[in-house]
Amino acid sequence: MEEVPEVEPRAGEVVVRSVATSVNPVDDKTREGAIGEGTPPLPMTLGWDLAGVVIDGGSSGLRAGERVVAMSHQLGTGRGTWADVVALPADAVAPAPTAVSLIEAATLPLPGLTALQTLDWLAVAAGDRLLVTGAAGAVGGLAVQLARARGARVDALVSREAQLDFVRAHGAEWATTDPADLQPRGYDAVFDTFGAFVTDAVADGGRYASIATQAGPVPDLSARRVRTTVNQVREDGAGLRELARLVDDGAVRPRVDSTFALRDIRAAHRRFGRGGLDGKVAVVF
Ligand SMILES: NC(=O)c1ccc[n+]([C@@H]2O[C@H](COP(=O)([O-])OP(=O)(O)OC[C@H]3O[C@@H](n4cnc5c(N)ncnc54)[C@H](OP(=O)(O)O)[C@@H]3O)[C@@H](O)[C@H]2O)c1
The missing domain is CATH 3.90.180.10 (Medium-chain alcohol dehydrogenases, catalytic domain)
Structure with a gap:
């Protein structure tokens, strides 16, 4: 100091x-x-x-x-x-x-804006099936809650058994610690917070966003018409206002x-x- x-x-x-x-x-x-x-x-x-x-x-x-x-x-x-x-x-x-x-x-602010901006890129809307990896982490936990608030159906991949109850309590319909359990082509969108690159889980024509910059790019999925990105958070006062509203509404804890x-x-x-x-x-x- x-x-x-x-x-x-x-x-x-x-x-x-x-x-x-x-x-x-x-x-x-x-x-x-x-x-x-x-x-x-x-x-x-x-x-x-x-x-x-x-x-x-x-x-x-x-x-x-x-x-x-x-x-x-x-x-x-x-x-x-x-x-x-x-x-x-x-x-x-x-x-x-x-x-x-x-x-x-x-x-x-940082994890919330990352979650919000990445869900926007993924165009997650009511009824979509979304998979969040690292769903008990800071960004992942907020992504689960924000996506539920949009009416999406959210599943979660976590690292430890102890995190399963947490993600279910925050709105995940189904959760696992094992990537092999994921339904192939089961999701309209995948929000990957740690570079899991579980690309088999995304449906053809779907969206796949990673935020794990240091894990490198998402494999090219263009042959399956899957859009991919490694999203980078940006300063965003309007996003912070939206997060504050969702906290005050009780949708995000x-x-x-x-x-x-x-x-x-x-x-x-x-x-x-x-x-x-x-x-x-x-x-x-
Ligand atoms: N691109 C951007 O703009 C941006 C913005 C924010 C964050 N990030 C990056 O995104 C990552 C996540 O950030 P965060 O703040 O959410 O971190 P965090 O709170 O540490 O969360 C990461 C989560 O992923 C889990 N995880 C890690 N490896 C795993 C594996 N092999 N299998 C299953 N789960 C696994 C962790 O589980 P454990 O608790 O068991 O370790 C933890 O729950 C970091 O690398 C961060 O640098 C990027």
Whole structure:
């Protein structure tokens, strides 16, 4: 931890006093030096998620004192959220959900936007059959809930028996730990959060999205008319508003595995690195 000069907001930015953030896999990989090319230069501030209180809303319409959430594309811009005061473009910030604490809200922006934007790419609609892999993870767990809220029928592939009840309780109709159990050509869309590449499960003419950037591209399925992508999350204030509405409606429940003070950020990383998580590792300021 280091003292650095106060942030100088640029035109169109909102200044937020941080209340909480969370640890995402990308923070862990960036810290380890596993991202490689495209990593912002040192010294760098880590962190993508933010929940806090507006200090200066600028021209955004957000008022001083308002509770907000934000996602900063830290790898793309070098603007990390693990700081007491953060300045971000207004369209990366949105009012926080009111039904949950700011600690819970801080676990939503990166995984929630990833889930929302990828479900949009997959064009998941009412009645579609969707498979989510890694469905008990941060992105996967939110994807299951968001897809159910759209009226899709969701099945889940998880890593451990202990996660089966969780995914069923959050809306999965059927869940397994074994990829061999998946019905061949059984799904209109597959949302693959860890690079499972269970391509036999997608129906001909279907859609297959991975978010596991480091696992590489999805195999070419064009002969079966399956559209494929490796989706990359983007800053998205409108998406954050939609997530907040879904949380306040009770359709989406944030999950906190454990909470650490910022001064214990190393311990937070160690907890994250041990795995076996049951929700997000949150960090409070
Ligand atoms: N492209 C993008 O824009 C973007 C955005 C966000 C995240 N990501 C990436 O997406 C991945 C998921 O992120 P996340 O935040 O959801 O991580 P997470 O919370 O760690 O969830 C990953 C889930 O996948 C499960 N899993 C891992 N390997 C598995 C396997 N072989 N079989 C079955 N399940 C398996 C994990 O199970 P365990 O709990 O047992 O380990 C965990 O439940 C990460 O690699 C992250 O870097 C990419």
